[in-house]
Amino acid sequence: MTATVQPDAATSLQSELVLVLDFGSQTAQLIARRIRDLNVFCQLVRHDISAERVKELAPRGIILSGGPASVYGEKAPKCDPEIFNLGIPVLGICYGMQLTCQALGGVVRAGTTREFGRTELTTLEDHPLVAGLPATSTVWMSHGDQVQQAGDEFIPIASTHSCPMAAVRHRSRQIFGLQFHPEVTHSEYGKQLLENFLRKCCGCAGTWQIESLIEQQVTAIRARVGNSRVICGLSGGVDSSVVAALLYKAIGSQLSCIFVDNGLLRKGECEKVRERFQNHFKTDLHVVDASHRFLSELAGVVDPQQKRKIIGRVFIEVFRKEAESITDARFLAQGTLYPDVIESGGSTDGPAATIKYHHNVGGLPEQLGFELIEPLRDLFKDEVRRMGLALGLSEELIWRHPFPGPGLGVRCLGGITSERLHALREADAIVLEELRKAGLYRTIQQAFAVILPVQSVGVMGDGRTYEETIAVRAVTTDDFMTADWYPLPYDLMRIISTRIINEVRGVNRVVYDISSKPPSTIEWE
Numbered sequence: 001m002t003a004t005v006q007p008d009a010a011t012s013l014q015s016e017l018v019l020v021l022d023f024g025s026q027t028a029q030l031i032a033r034r035i036r037d038l039n040v041f042c043q044l045v046r047h048d049i050s051a052e053r054v055k056e057l058a059p060r061g062i063i064l065s066g067g068p069a070s071v072y073g074e075k076a077p078k079c080d081p082e083i084f085n086l087g088i089p090v091l092g093i094c095y096g097m098q099l100t101c102q103a104l105g106g107v108v109r110a111g112t113t114r115e116f117g118r119t120e121l122t123t124l125e126d127h128p129l130v131a132g133l134p135a136t137s138t139v140w141m142s143h144g145d146q147v148q149q150a151g152d153e154f155i156p157i158a159s160t161h162s163c164p165m166a167a168v169r170h171r172s173r174q175i176f177g178l179q180f181h182p183e184v185t186h187s188e189y190g191k192q193l194l195e196n197f198l199r200k201c202c203g204c205a206g207t208w209q210i211e212s213l214i215e216q217q218v219t220a221i222r223a224r225v226g227n228s229r230v231i232c233g234l235s236g237g238v239d240s241s242v243v244a245a246l247l248y249k250a251i252g253s254q255l256s257c258i259f260v261d262n263g264l265l266r267k268g269e270c271e272k273v274r275e276r277f278q279n280h281f282k283t284d285l286h287v288v289d290a291s292h293r294f295l296s297e298l299a300g301v302v303d304p305q306q307k308r309k310i311i312g313r314v315f316i317e318v319f320r321k322e323a324e325s326i327t328d329a330r331f332l333a334q335g336t337l338y339p340d341v342i343e344s345g346g347s348t349d350g351p352a353a354t355i356k357y358h359h360n361v362g363g364l365p366e367q368l369g370f371e372l373i374e375p376l377r378d379l380f381k382d383e384v385r386r387m388g389l390a391l392g393l394s395e396e397l398i399w400r401h402p403f404p405g406p407g408l409g410v411r412c413l414g415g416i417t418s419e420r421l422h423a424l425r426e427a428d429a430i431v432l433e434e435l436r437k438a439g440l441y442r443t444i445q446q447a448f449a450v451i452l453p454v455q456s457v458g459v460m461g462d463g464r465t466y467e468e469t470i471a472v473r474a475v476t477t478d479d480f481m482t483a484d485w486y487p488l489p490y491d492l493m494r495i496i497s498t499r500i501i502n503e504v505r506g507v508n509r510v511v512y513d514i515s516s517k518p519p520s521t522i523e524w525e
Contacts, residue, residue, distance in 0.1 A: 016204045017059045018042045021049065023067030023077050023095050029339060031065055031093070031183045033380050034191065039206035040198050043378075044338075051082035061089045061202035064096025066142070066181065071098045071108050079103075089174035089201045097177030098147055101168065104175070105151035117141065118186055119160045127157050127169060128200035129176055133189045139166070140186035146179060174201050210386045214246065217375045221250040228330040230373060231323055234259040234285075236273045237403055239335030239376060242384050245391040246375050247333055248281050256284040256326045260318050262311065263291025264407030264421070267429040276397060286326070290318045298409065298416045302453070304525035307416070311406040323370075332370035336377045337384060401432075401446045402480070410525040414453025419506065420468070424451040426504045427470045434496050435474070444486050447474040449500075450513075450524050458508030467508040470500055475522055483517040 018035050022028040022044050035042035040060075047067075054062070062083060069076045081103050084090060092100035098108045121139045123130045139160075147154075147165045154177070158167035168177045176197065182190030198204040232244045234257045247255045257277065261270045270287065277285050297310050323329060376384055388398045404410050412424055428449040435441045450471040458465040472493075477483035488496075497510040513520075 016040050016206070016208055017057060018061045018063060018198065018202065018204070019049075019054065019057065019059045020044045020063045020065055021047045021079055021096070023047045023065050023099070024069065025066035025093075025095070027181060027183050028065040029380075031063060033382070034183045034194055035063075035198065036208070036380070036383065038191070038195050038198055039208050040204045041208040047077045047079055049080070051080045051086060054080075054083055054088070055086060059088060060204050061091065061198065063197075064090065064092040064099060066094030066096060069095065071095065071102050084173075084175060087173075089197070090176070091197050091201075092175075092177040093183070094142065094179060094181060097168070097179055100175060100177050101147045101151075101154060104153050104170070106147050106154060107149040107151075108147055119163075119180070121158050121160055121166055121180065123158045123167075125155075125157050129169060129193065129196050130157055130167065131196050131200065132192050138186070138188045139180035139182070139190070140184045141180050147177070176201070210383060211390055213379075214249070214387060214390060217246060218250040221247065221373065221375065224373070225251055225254065225331060227254070229254050229256055229326065229328045230331040230333055231326060231329050231370070232257045232333040233319060234273060234277070235335075235403075235405075236265070236269050237335075238381075238388060238398060238400055239337060239384060241276070241393060241397055242388040242391065243333050243335045243375060244277075245280065245388065245393055247373075248283060249391065253283050255281070256286065256329065257281075258286045258288065258319060258322050260315060260322075261287065261289045261291055262294040262315065262318075262407060262409075263418075264294065264311070264409045264412075264416075266403065266408070267425045276394075280393065284326075286322050288318055288322050290314070293318070294409075295416065295418060295421075300415060302414050304410060307409050307525070308406050311409050330371060331373050333373040333375070335384075336374040338376075338378055338380055341377050399442055401441075401444075401448070404523055410523055411448060411450045413450060413524060420451055423468055423504050423506045424449060424470075427451070427500045427507065427510075430499045430503065431472055431474075431496055434492060434499070438489070438492050440486075440488075440492075443476070444474045445477045445480070445483070446522060447472075447486075449473075451507075452511075456509050460508065465508045468506050469509045469511060470504070470507050471511050471513050471524070472496060473513040473522070473524070475517070477517075477522075480522065483522050485514045485516055488512070 018040055020028060020031050020042060028044055032042040032044050064079065067077065079099065084103060090100060102108050117140065118138050119141045121137050123133050123135060146163050153170055154168040155171060156165045156168050160166045163179055166179045178193065181187060182193040184190065230247055230251060232240065232247055232255060234240050234244060244257055259273050274287065294311065294314055297314055298307060301307055301310060379387065385398045408421055408424055409416060412420055431447055431449050435444060435447055450473060452469045452471055454469045455466050456469055458467060474486040474488055475483040476486050493512060500507055500510050
């Protein structure tokens with residue numbers, strides 16, 4: 001197990017661990033998620049992790065991800081070649097296959113024909129890796145290079161019209177390569193291939209379950225915390241609520257939660273947090289109304305980055321003051337998730353590059369002097385939701401659309417005032433209410449209203465108006481790294497627009513955002 005897992009929880013997880021060596025593929029995280037969906041615990045690690053460290057972690061299998069480089073390039077990322085001599089089954093995917101074959105005597109060159117998109121795969125022999133696949137199937141290719149000569153060590157077990165070695169196996173070792181991407185849904189038997197590798201090649205039984213992880217974390221938290229008190233920052237979102245539920249199961253009344261009302265919350269959010277907390281927990285809740293301070297510090301600020309910095313700074317100051325009032329507190333719990341750890345470079349064995357800074361990974365604990373507890377840091381978002389349901393949290397909370405840390409501060413474009421926030425709150429509530437009525441809330445992964453720094457002329461009654469503009473945003477996405485705008489039915493858009501203009505004072509125009517990510521982002525700021 002990697003250094004990110006508590007020692008007490010590691011043993012059971014490690015019994016069926018698979019490592020994914022990350023060579024920069026955009027789908028590396030997706031590989032890990034697919035493996036976990038098959039009830040095998042999986043960790044994303046550095047591509048240059050040493051063979052000695054791999055031996056310490058003792059995985060059942062190793063997967064080499066794809067990547068944008070060419071294996072014959074001068075600065076191409078490589079793995080420790082001794083990994084292939086550990087006797088651990090290896091599966092190379094795309095770049096990972098090319099690297100595997102090259103390391104064991106094969107030759108990789110630019111292909112005469114590049115393959116991008118759906119391609120027909122033909123299986124060439126009956127092997128456990130391709131068990132259950134028909135003679136032909138559709139796979140997803142994304143490569144310009146390919147293995148030209150596999151040498152004497154590898155035997156092709158599948159091909160496409162332009163790639164004679166689309167899948168290979170080693171003659172004597174449990175080492176395999178796939179030139180296509182089984183982790184994407186476009187490869188129709190991709191899940192079967194990954195399951196074959198796990199079950200038939202690695203010998204995994206698939207015993208990893210969220211329920212067993214709950215018990216492991218409860219045991220680990222109790223052992224670490226002892227009689228001390230733990231502070232958990234509640235935001236009203238899924239992650240912090242699941243952390244609180246897990247801690248409550250582990251230590252009960254030793255848990256203190258702090259909820260900071262920054263004045264940038266959705267309509268009724270503070271009341272909902274109080275209600276959920278009182279219904280689910282019977283422990284110490286501190287609600288701090290700091291809305292006036294936040295809005296005072298944000299007055300006149302229009303730059304989105306400056307807004308974020310002010311909101312972050314004031315939150316830490318308010319949280320620190322309230323935390324100091326809680327006696328015997330030694331630990332601070334955060335809802336850090338696995339993608340946060342990966343992208344912030346916060347894992348000892350994880351990918352080397354820091355993609356971006358996450359507020360949940362560092363900063364606050366050091367300033368407050370607490371020891372950090374991050375019980376969700378090995379989980380993806382869908383796994384956190386499953387854990388929350390297993391802990392008894394409501395489906396309404398678990399499937400709540402994501403809400404940004406700075407709240408409505410980054411959905412109120414331009415200057416932030418209490419009047420503009422009120423209009424935004426009311427419009428946002430109408431959007432979500434109508435989506436629920438239409439049965440689309442779960443179909444759409446994120447939807448919200450934005451108030452624009454644009455006023456326009458309108459006519460209401462017999463008078464001329466010059467008022468605010470509301471933009472409505474609704475997207476579908478699997479991972480929030482890419483997203484498509486959702487085509488709301490015209491009748492629903494008409495209802496939403498009519499209600500906002502009729503019910504929200506100060507608004508006379510509603511527009512719909514039809515941009516995808518990329519090139520746009522999901523949030524406007």
